[in-house]
């Protein structure tokens with residue numbers, strides 16, 4: 005089913021035509037599956053879609069999580085390919101992303117492995133090495149335990165902390181995998197970031213002013229990002245997709261790249277539209293591709309339900 009623009013009410017999507025500060029989108033025969041408020045979703049293979057829809061250098065931030073080739077039960081996509089085929093494909097995705105990424109753009113690639121095959125993320129990163137500089141490696145922490153005795157004298161920490169969820173495992177060989185990678189690739193490794201856009205307050209306020217660079221109560225969070233999944237009570241209706249990331253993940257990636265440097269966001273494997281929601285939150289236009297219509301339908305519902313998205317978008321700063 006293609007949702008026509010007429011079905012979408014009178015809201016005016018962001019104008020993504022050629023102008024000095026808006027990247028131009030190719031005139032193409034490819035019809036969007038859904039389009040609203042600057043979000044444009046295509047039911048298309050991302051390699052074909054990027055080629056058909058996006059001009060060279062037109063995207064400033066790519067945030068995505070591809071299939072990991074670990075046998076996840078997707079609706080349509082078969083997540084078990086011969087390893088070398090899969091890595092060759094990932095390499096082609098990297099080359100396609102480089103074409104559409106602006107020279108100072110950021111490509112955030114979220115990948116995890118399995119306990120039995122922990123090399124997958126590193127093998128993908130190695131394939132991307134031919135095409136990109138690895139500017140940062142961010143660790144998405146899903147669960148963390150901090151005993152009070154190790155936290156030191158922070159007065160906000162009253163006792164032992166253990167936050168976040170994971171599915172407990174059997175056997176004795178492995179530790180629970182409570183982390184995934186977010187590789188930050190750029191063309192030349194020299195993209196300026198807005199670190200404090202995802203900064204955290206100082207625990208020890210006496211640090212403020214002590215160093216020249218610490219003039220306000222905000223410091224770099226570093227490359228370990230604790231991002232728990234949003235709590236849900238009905239997986240079927242609230243997260244009908246086997247491997248999503250939380251909205252905060254793409255939101256933080258876009259913010260750390262810098263909102264004033266972001267004209268257009270892309271997720272080549274958009275799933276149920278989490279990156280589109282994050283883009284709406286920070287008021288940036290977003291393009292997404294997925295091969296699965298059921299996921300795109302859910303993505304469109306989530307975008308429609310996103311209440312604060314009704315104003316026209318621009319290059320404004322984020323909402324929170």
Ligand SMILES: C[S@@+](CC[C@H](N)C(=O)[O-])C[C@H]1O[C@@H](n2cnc3c(N)ncnc32)[C@H](O)[C@@H]1O
Pocket residue numbers: 048049050051068069070071072078080081245247248249250272273274275276277278279293294295296299
């Ligand atoms: C890990 S999931 C992404 C989930 C997404 N981050 C979210 O939060 O909803 C990977 C997605 O890639 C899609 N996919 C698989 N092959 C694709 C292709 N060639 N082009 C575009 N999407 C594809 C799958 O249908 C799946 O939804």
